[in-house]
Amino acid sequence: MAEKPDPFAGFDRRLDAAEAERRKAKPDDDDAGRPSPYGGGFQAGIDVFAGVAVGVAMGWFLDGWLGTRPLFLVLFLILGFGAGLRNAYRTMLRLAPDDDRG
Amino acid sequence: MADPLHQFVVKPIVPLEIAGLDLSFTNSALWMVITVVAAYALLHFGTRHAALVPGRLQSVVETAYEFIADLVRENAGRDGLRFFPFIFTLFMFILLGNMLGMIPGSFTFTSHIIVTFFMAICVFIGVTIVGFVTHGAKFLTFFVPQGAPTALLPLLVPIEVISYFVRPISLSVRLFVNMMAGHTMLKVFAGFTVALGVFGVAPLLVATAITGLEFVIAFLQAFVFTVLTCLYLHDALYMH
Numbered sequence: 553m554a555e556k557p558d559p560f561a562g563f564d565r566r567l568d569a570a571e572a573e574r575r576k577a578k579p580d581d582d583d584a585g586r587p588s589p590y591g592g593g594f595q596a597g598i599d600v601f602a603g604v605a606v607g608v609a610m611g612w613f614l615d616g617w618l619g620t621r622p623l624f625l626v627l628f629l630i631l632g633f634g635a636g637l638r639n640a641y642r643t644m645l646r647l648a649p650d651d652d653r654g
Numbered sequence: 655m656a657d658p659l660h661q662f663v664v665k666p667i668v669p670l671e672i673a674g675l676d677l678s679f680t681n682s683a684l685w686m687v688i689t690v691v692a693a694y695a696l697l698h699f700g701t702r703h704a705a706l707v708p709g710r711l712q713s714v715v716e717t718a719y720e721f722i723a724d725l726v727r728e729n730a731g732r733d734g735l736r737f738f739p740f741i742f743t744l745f746m747f748i749l750l751g752n753m754l755g756m757i758p759g760s761f762t763f764t765s766h767i768i769v770t771f772f773m774a775i776c777v778f779i780g781v782t783i784v785g786f787v788t789h790g791a792k793f794l795t796f797f798v799p800q801g802a803p804t805a806l807l808p809l810l811v812p813i814e815v816i817s818y819f820v821r822p823i824s825l826s827v828r829l830f831v832n833m834m835a836g837h838t839m840l841k842v843f844a845g846f847t848v849a850l851g852v853f854g855v856a857p858l859l860v861a862t863a864i865t866g867l868e869f870v871i872a873f874l875q876a877f878v879f880t881v882l883t884c885l886y887l888h889d890a891l892y893m894h
Contacts, residue, residue, distance in 0.1 A: 591874070595828060602824035607816055628816070634809075635817035639824060646885060 592644060599643050600636035607632015658841035662765055662834065682769070685761045689754055693746045718746070722880065729884035733891045740780075741887075744773065745880040752833060752872035756865075764875075765833040767826060774826035777883050785890035796893050825882055832875045836868045 611628030615621040666678035700715030708716055722742045726734045730741075748764060755762025763769050785793040797814040798807065843864060846857035 594832075595878070598828050598831065599820070599824050602820045602827055603817065606820045606823050610816065610819075631812050631816055632820075634813040635820055638813055638817045639820055646881075 595643050596640035599640035600633070603632045603634075603636020603639060604629065605632070607635065658838050658845060661761070661837060661841060664766070681761045682763045682766065685751070685754060685763050686769075689747060689750045689763075692754065693750050696750075697746075718742075725877075725880060726884055729881055730887040731891060734884060734887050737784075737887060741880060741883060744777075744883060745876055748773070748829070748879055749873065749876035752876055753869075755833070755837070756868060756872060762833055762837055764829055765837055767830040770826035770829040771822065773879075774822040777825065777886065778822040781883075781886045781890045784887065785893075788891055789893060793890070793893070796889065821882075821886060825879065829875050829879055832871055836864070836871055840864050840868060 607628040607630075608625065610632070611622075611625035614624040614628070618624070664680045664682050666676075666680050667684060668679035670677045670679060696711070697715055700711040703709070704712065719742070722745050723735070723738060726738050726741055730737070734741075751764045752762065754760055755764065785796065789796075797811050797818065799810050799814060802810050840861060843857045843861040847854035847861060850857065
């Protein structure tokens, strides 16, 4: 009966090779699970929307508290829009595929 | 035609009222319990007979574990791994909630803003506490952008502060909108299929395609929620 080949012959060498291969392949895997361009745009849209919504809410309550309507409402609407854009920019940087990073 | 929003109605199963508060056990709560039981069963039976060469269930569990561990390491840094149990729980809860919501006739609790907002506000408050515990009062300098001209700071600091407080809103709205919009769209096309009779084949094809897309979104939104949690954690741990 022929001797069965030892399955563990050169195991460490093969494991090292496989791990090196995996490390090399890693950067390409980076896009896994990232949203499509459409999805990315949708995500950024939600960021801008949330920014404006939070800005308006903050301004509204500050005005109600200080009795200065509509001073803070207008101010925080603009600031909220800025904050929304800031967050959208961050989201795009982190969630967009590498080739879209400016 | 069936009401496409009917699927989102929260119905009490076991009515319960304590001190004027409606604490009924609802269909939403029931599906959360089912999700927790399913996640526990998956992890329990997947690791019960842990073998060197994993079986099918064990490899599902190991893939999920390694996927999230890599995610935390890459996005929150090495120190973020301390919070791995929380992040893994969060991911499994949202993922299984979204996936179980794809079963016809089930209830998708992630399509309710109050559920997603509660998860987001927990993340937000927790991350803020981590920031202050790690850096003390120095964490407040997180709101001062590095290298910005001093003249612009009165404008930039409020924007940074607001953009910080926007996080729980955008985090919760993102998950809720994606789940609700997709499920509504499915119901609308399913309604067309019934209403159009023979010509219902066209909307049926669309509904089939959307079902596939919905499974992708169910995973993707659980993934996005987890990634953003990790990124917020990274900000709290390393500040920039």
